[in-house]
Amino acid sequence: MKNIVDRFISYTLIDTTSAEDSEKCPSNPNEFILARQLETELKELGLQDVKVDDNCFVYGYLPANTDKKCDTVGFLAHMDTSNATSGKDIKARIIENYDGKDIELSEGIWTKVEDYPQIAELKGKDIIVTDGTTLLGADDKAGVAIIMDVLTELVSHPEIEHGNIRVSFTPDEEIGSGISHIDLNEFKVDYAYTLDGGNINAIDYETFNAASAHVVVHGNSIHPGDAKGRMINACQVLMDFHAMLPVFERPEFTEKREGFNHMVGMSGTVEKAEAYYIIRNHDSALLEKQKKEFENIRDHVNKMYGKQIVEVGLRNAYRNMKEAFADKMHIIELANKAIEAAGHKPVSEPVRGGTDGSQLTFMGIPTPNLGTGGMFYHGNHELLCIDDMKEMVKIVINLVGNIVERGQ
Ligand SMILES: [Zn+2]
Numbered sequence: 001m002k003n004i005v006d007r008f009i010s011y012t013l014i015d016t017t018s019a020e021d022s023e024k025c026p027s028n029p030n031e032f033i034l035a036r037q038l039e040t041e042l043k044e045l046g047l048q049d050v051k052v053d054d055n056c057f058v059y060g061y062l063p064a065n066t067d068k069k070c071d072t073v074g075f076l077a078h079m080d081t082s083n084a085t086s087g088k089d090i091k092a093r094i095i096e097n098y099d100g101k102d103i104e105l106s107e108g109i110w111t112k113v114e115d116y117p118q119i120a121e122l123k124g125k126d127i128i129v130t131d132g133t134t135l136l137g138a139d140d141k142a143g144v145a146i147i148m149d150v151l152t153e154l155v156s157h158p159e160i161e162h163g164n165i166r167v168s169f170t171p172d173e174e175i176g177s178g179i180s181h182i183d184l185n186e187f188k189v190d191y192a193y194t195l196d197g198g199n200i201n202a203i204d205y206e207t208f209n210a211a212s213a214h215v216v217v218h219g220n221s222i223h224p225g226d227a228k229g230r231m232i233n234a235c236q237v238l239m240d241f242h243a244m245l246p247v248f249e250r251p252e253f254t255e256k257r258e259g260f261n262h263m264v265g266m267s268g269t270v271e272k273a274e275a276y277y278i279i280r281n282h283d284s285a286l287l288e289k290q291k292k293e294f295e296n297i298r299d300h301v302n303k304m305y306g307k308q309i310v311e312v313g314l315r316n317a318y319r320n321m322k323e324a325f326a327d328k329m330h331i332i333e334l335a336n337k338a339i340e341a342a343g344h345k346p347v348s349e350p351v352r353g354g355t356d357g358s359q360l361t362f363m364g365i366p367t368p369n370l371g372t373g374g375m376f377y378h379g380n381h382e383l384l385c386i387d388d389m390k391e392m393v394k395i396v397i398n399l400v401g402n403i404v405e406r407g408q
Contacts, residue, residue: 002041002152004393005386008128008145009092010037011079012137017087018080018175020264020276021214025181026056026080026171034079038169041148045155047167055181058169062151062162069408070163073400074192074365075150076356077143078173082378084264085135092136094386096126105132111381118375119383126386138374138384143195144169146372146389150396162400166192170356176210176317179356182363189365191331193399194357197371200392201344203335204369205325207354208259208280209287210317213294215241215277218309221270232309234273237301238266241310242275244297249290257282257350261290282320282350318358321367328366334406335370338398342391370395 002010014034019027026032035052042050047060056079064070081087095103100123103111109132113120130136147167154162166189172178173196197204219234245261247253254260259281266275277294281287291314298312325332336346357367373388 004145004149004389005094005128007041007148008141008384008389011141011144012090012092015088015090016080016137017083018172018178020083020175022175025178027175027177028080031056031079031171035169035171038079038144038148042151042167045148045151047151049186051186053183053186056171057182057186059183059186060151060167062154062165062167064163065158066161066163066404068161068163068404070404070406071190071408072164072166072188073403074166074168074187074189074367075147075396076168076170076192076194076360076367077147077196078140078170078178078356079144080172080174080178081135081137081139081141082174084378085380086133087135087137090134090137091131092128093131094126094128098122098125098127100124103129105129105380109133109380111383116376116381122385125388128384128386130380130382132380135377135379136374136382136384138372138382139377140173140196140372142372142374142384142389146195146392146396149393150400153393153397154400160397160401161404163404165400173356176212176354179359182360184363184365187365191328192357192360192365192367193335194355194367194369195372195392195396196355197369198374198377199347200371200373200388200395201339201347202371203332203339203346203348204351204355205332205348206282206322206350207318207320207358208282208352209284209320210354210358211279211287211291212315212317213261213277213279213291214274214313215294215298216272216274216311216313217241217268218272218311219270231270232305233270235268235270237309238268238273238275241297241301244300245293255352259283259286259290280352284320318354319362321358321361324361324366325368330406331366332368334402335368335399337402338395341398342395
């Protein structure tokens with residue numbers, strides 16, 4: 001049987017960066033390569049109903065090994081990585097018995113305690129880092145590896161009682177569009193947990209409401225020598241558009257329950273310029289107000305130029321799932337108990353992000369999010385604590401036991 005670290009590192013070798021502007025699912029065909037590998041691994045473990053569907057969802061089923069009636073639980077992790085940082089040619093490196101000091105990822109690239117004080121707490125543990133030129137992909141390949149290892153444990157220890165368990169590895173979480181393609185006939189569960197967080201004592205069930213905006217400006221290119229009164233430089237108009245959005249509603253100025261508009265990318269020429277934004281707020285009414293602002297600015301600019309040169313495409317991604325848990329708090333409690341039994345203090349904080357669970361919850365499957373032991377996601381300093389990842393396997397096994405114990 002493969003160990004959890006080898007599994008994780010093998011997953012990082014496949015570049016599964018998802019693409020924001022893609023209309024396809026998966027947005028990166030490489031996600032199928034990882035999906036096929038996971039399909040093979042699930043079959044090796046002897047799971048049932050193992051398949052990869054056309055949208056690149058991997059499914060597997062581990063039937064109960066007990067007569068006790070209990071809920072069917074699902075576990076999910078996403079296969080894609082964020083396009084905020086390159087996910088190509090990832091060179092994962094293990095640091096054993098980490099000394100708690102600054103880490104030289106490669107020559108001249110440092111993860112410093114001064115900038116990332118949390119790393120000091122990892123002293124004495126084994127960690128995995130990058131070479132400083134790519135992300136690591138612990139988000140969320142650590143989640144995939146943990147689920148695989150949990151299944152390995154359960155299959156090789158039939159004395160551990162468990163109910164029906166379904167797992168799914170999913171595409172395109174980072175662009176918010178993947179999970180809507182899940183086949184709930186393949187993933188028939190009472191509730192589920194994503195393993196897509198950081199700290200292993202965290203259980204998240206309050207997230208942002210999320211949308212995205214695609215702003216396109218159509219300019220008018222003319223030789224700059226003859227431009228007076230005629231040229232419309234799309235790049236300039238796009239910068240003007242951006243400047244009209246509220247300055248202090250950017251991620252770098254917001255915290256806690258404050259929402260933001262975040263430009264994640266832009267490109268352009270005189271002829272055409274475009275930008276992508278993500279829009280976030282815990283409060284759904286405020287999110288709608290932010291979306292409306294994009295339309296108001298579009299109308300304002302178009303009016304100024306007397307023609308439709310700006311287009312705004314708005315899309316909803318996921319919703320805050322908290323309200324859905326009001327009468328289902330046992331799903332949170334089962335995880336709290338599992339975390340406590342492993343000797344940690346469970347913590348639930350409003351997440352300044354979202355997970356596939358946010359959407360799944362509104363599709364009828366309550367799905368809070370658990371940790372993986374990863375840190376500093378979406379950047380070159382991303383790292384994964386191996387000890388915590390292994391601890392998470394124990395927590396999930398505790399959780400599976402709690403579900404049996406609770407019964408139906
Ligand atoms: Zn993630």
